[in-house]
Amino acid sequence: MLRFYTAGESHGQALLAFLSGLPAGLRVEMGVINHELHRRQLGYGRGGRQKIEKDTAEIFAGVRHGQTIGAPIALRIENRDWANWEKILPVEASEAAETKSRKLTAPRPGHADLAGSQKFHFHDARYVLERASARETAARVAAGAFAKQLLNEFALEIASHTIQVGHVRLERAANWEEIRDICKDLASPLRCVDAAVQEKMKAEVDAALKAGDTVGGVFEVVAHNVPVGLGSHAQWDEKLDGKLAQALMSVQAVKAVEIGSGILAAGSYGSEVQDEISYDQAARRFRRSSNRAGGLEGGITNGEDLVIRGYLKPISTLRKALGTADMVTKEPVQAAYERSDWCVVPAGGVAGEAMVALVLADAFLQKFGGDSLAETRRNFESYGRQIDEF
16 A cells, blocks of 8 residues: 655644555656646745745655655655744744744634634644645645555556636636646746637736635546556445545545546436447557546546546635634734735645545555566556456
């Protein structure tokens, strides 16, 4: 089983990621990891924090001479902003720190501030918001870069693009080549495959900023060259669509997840949404006439592209603050404002890619096993011959 977890606060010393279960012998490219971290920081509508941080990862365990060794991997991403917070959030007890603390007692509607403070019995949301912050996704993206490198060894690729920002939506389907190419275009402001639609999206972001507001949207993650048979129908917690939905829903501000044409299908007839099956004699494989199922049937991958969307609500930190109640005085006040972004949809897509990669890599290793990459490859190739002969 591939397992990972993260640690660290938004303004703490660093973010940490721990990953175990990768086979030995996987080549690790630091440039790939840091490129993914850079992509997460891009996007139209990001705030001032991105000008401070220049995210790069340091590996402390599990990789030697550029390859995994079968041991747990530990990595660290420095928070440069820690220099501005060291006296405010010190590790050791300090009376001076109390006088410098930036307590947050006016919880933001829609944020973890109030519920988390009540849960942990804090009358200051600082400790909750520090961990609840989407800054944590940098550690996920670094871990996901390892998963991507494993999957790439078997020609499985993952990319994302933006299909909606606010009220502006891309109304046509994008093909794999468009999505892959837009991910390579670091100059694309919102990572939308249609330039005309992207300009309208930018105007939506500008309007939100001018109004002191924030804007949400929808990103789509596509996994290409996924083999048949990852996941299982046998138990509820083995269904791959359930695992993917949970993984994407765990990304900060994601409030809904869609696989394939799931939302449209709910208001359609069965004859309108099922993907008819044929057999391609030349390619020696079964094909679907369409991919409304999003590459998953019965919790199992069916060989088509895996398509999953994350629906991001507008983030909770508004310059034009909403009403709230102070956690100490209980009096009505305006919600606190912390330096923030006003559109994070492209960054959400990169975090979504990482989570999809981690779930698929786990399913891949459960299916094909292997303590070394060579063993995994032998098992994968043997299974491929079985599918060809089916």
